[in-house]
Amino acid sequence: MSTAAHGNPWVAVRPDDDLTQLARRVSSAHRSFLEGVDRLPTVRPDGDSIRPVVLDSWRRSRDNGIDPDGFGDGIDLDGLALQRYRATHPTALIRPVVQKLLVEDATDAGLLVAISDAKGRLLWVEGDAKVKNRALAMNFVEGADWSEDRVGTNAPGTALALDHHVQIFGAEHFSRVVHEWSCTAAPVHDPLSGRIIGAIDITGGPRVAVPEVLSLIRATVLAAESDLQLHLLDSPKPLDPTTARLQVLGSGRPTLTRDGESIHLSQRHAEILLLLAEYPEGLSADHLAMLLDESELDPVTVRAEMSRVRKMLGANGLGSRPYRLLMDLDTDVAEVRRALARGDTSTAVRAYPGPILPRSLAPGVDELRVELRGRLRAALLTAGDRRLLARWTGSVDGRDDVAAWTAYLASLDRQSSMYAQVKAQLRLLDDKLGV
Numbered sequence: 001m002s003t004a005a006h007g008n009p010w011v012a013v014r015p016d017d018d019l020t021q022l023a024r025r026v027s028s029a030h031r032s033f034l035e036g037v038d039r040l041p042t043v044r045p046d047g048d049s050i051r052p053v054v055l056d057s058w059r060r061s062r063d064n065g066i067d068p069d070g071f072g073d074g075i076d077l078d079g080l081a082l083q084r085y086r087a088t089h090p091t092a093l094i095r096p097v098v099q100k101l102l103v104e105d106a107t108d109a110g111l112l113v114a115i116s117d118a119k120g121r122l123l124w125v126e127g128d129a130k131v132k133n134r135a136l137a138m139n140f141v142e143g144a145d146w147s148e149d150r151v152g153t154n155a156p157g158t159a160l161a162l163d164h165h166v167q168i169f170g171a172e173h174f175s176r177v178v179h180e181w182s183c184t185a186a187p188v189h190d191p192l193s194g195r196i197i198g199a200i201d202i203t204g205g206p207r208v209a210v211p212e213v214l215s216l217i218r219a220t221v222l223a224a225e226s227d228l229q230l231h232l233l234d235s236p237k238p239l240d241p242t243t244a245r246l247q248v249l250g251s252g253r254p255t256l257t258r259d260g261e262s263i264h265l266s267q268r269h270a271e272i273l274l275l276l277a278e279y280p281e282g283l284s285a286d287h288l289a290m291l292l293d294e295s296e297l298d299p300v301t302v303r304a305e306m307s308r309v310r311k312m313l314g315a316n317g318l319g320s321r322p323y324r325l326l327m328d329l330d331t332d333v334a335e336v337r338r339a340l341a342r343g344d345t346s347t348a349v350r351a352y353p354g355p356i357l358p359r360s361l362a363p364g365v366d367e368l369r370v371e372l373r374g375r376l377r378a379a380l381l382t383a384g385d386r387r388l389l390a391r392w393t394g395s396v397d398g399r400d401d402v403a404a405w406t407a408y409l410a411s412l413d414r415q416s417s418m419y420a421q422v423k424a425q426l427r428l429l430d431d432k433l434g435v
Contacts, residue, residue: 009053012169012182012209019206026050027171027179033058034068053162054153054172056300060161061152061174068152068176076121077143086123091115091198093231094188094224095124098200101220103127111204112140118196119311120147120157131204138177140203149308151175155183156201162303163187163196163320165218169209182209186221191229193326194319196310200224244313246273246331250353256312263312268292271362272309277329278368282322291364333372345379349388352376354396373397380404386411393425402429 007014013022029050049055061068077085086092095115102113103126112127112135125132125142135141148157152174159166165186171179185201200221202208244258254270256263265273275283275291285306289297310318317327333356339348356369380392381403389408392398398405405426412419 009051010166011211012167023170030171057153057158058174064149066152066174075143076145082143094228097224097227111202114201116156116199118198120160121145155185156199159185159187159199161307167209167214182206184208184213184217186217188221188224191225192232194321244329248274248357249332269309271360271365275364276325277331282324284322292362294363340375340379345383349391381407384411
């Protein structure tokens with residue numbers, strides 16, 4: 001379905017929607033999805049299907065093993081730990097603006113206003129006392145984790161996952177426990193670094209999912225970010241860089257080492273981190289998608305992956321608009337390059353156990369793989385070191401490298417047994433490759 005057919009894909013309820021009929025149709029689509037029906041029933045009278053942003057989130061929720069009959073599993077922070085965390089969190093600086101623009105009116109309107117951190121933990125939940133008590137039944141309380149990875153599709157969690165404002169109406173929530181609620185949320189960014197620091201959310205009845213509420217949330221976020229910028233300009237807080245190392249060379253599992261902890265990475269996350277390290281100026285979602293997949297990934301998918309990468313790196317690790325690293329990240333690729341730059345071919349070869357992410361099909365990774373192999377090979381052929389050539393021709397990169405085998409042969413004593421073996425190998429390669 002095209003965006004034009006639906007209008008704004010981030011808006012849940014259009015002005016001409018009948019809320020009762022819409023709720024019934026969305027509930028039917030949700031049941032069909034959980035039952036594994038491939039073709040979802042139509043949600044709107046004009047034939048539009050469930051919104052793609054919602055369907056994609058349902059799929060992520062299902063793939064993450066979220067229980068559609070659950071609502072999270074307790075409180076991440078409470079008591080003194082929550083108080084201390086909130087006191088030093090940057091969203092504390094924007095809370096007065098949020099209270100003035102949203103909370104005062106929300107209390108009279110029977111709504112809740114929540115501020116979360118970048119991981120989806122609710123730091124403040126304010127508004128109508130009776131509604132706040134009702135929200136206890138779904139664990140929508142201060143200190144609870146409402147990230148999409150934890151509770152499934154919901155406005156604050158999905159807004160953080162996609163780095164975009166969004167509305168979720170009733171049964172568009174993945175969890176059935178939340179189907180009587182609707183919500184609108186948008187991420188808040190550090191105006192200096194661009195990184196996400198949290199989200200602002202309004203939760204209540206179905207009218208919370210109309211376009212006017214989305215405009216209100218977006219205006220509040222703009223005001224909050226402007227106010228935060230003034231705070232930071234008056235008393236700038238430098239980022240706390242964290243030195244980390246990424247290993248992507250060879251056939252082993254890619255690994256991120258940070259603060260003494262080794263984290264095994266999926267191939268996709270390793271690809272993303274490597275590309276961000278190679279492009280310190282940052283990458284737009286579209287550019288990153290192009291580097292990751294020849295068919296160009298959907299920006300929604302890229303945003304979801306970046307949300308997971310941000311959680312892995314920590315709140316201060318990743319900026320957005322464009323996506324860029326806000327921490328020092330060294331890589332084994334950079335280590336090989338540094339050795340080559342200073343003419344230390346021996347160290348470069350020792351630091352190179354194999355190609356960059358050999359199973360990756362990402363175009364951006366393949367370009368880096370070819371570039372590094374070419375530089376290392378050129379240095380080896382120039383140096384003509386017998387030991388290094390022996391190591392290279394015994395590797396996956398060099399086993400069919402005729403030029404390297406020829407250079408290796410030239411470095412050997414004609415009377416040695418190794419000379420005969422290498423010469424025989426060259427003959428085999430000639431026959432195999434038709435050289």
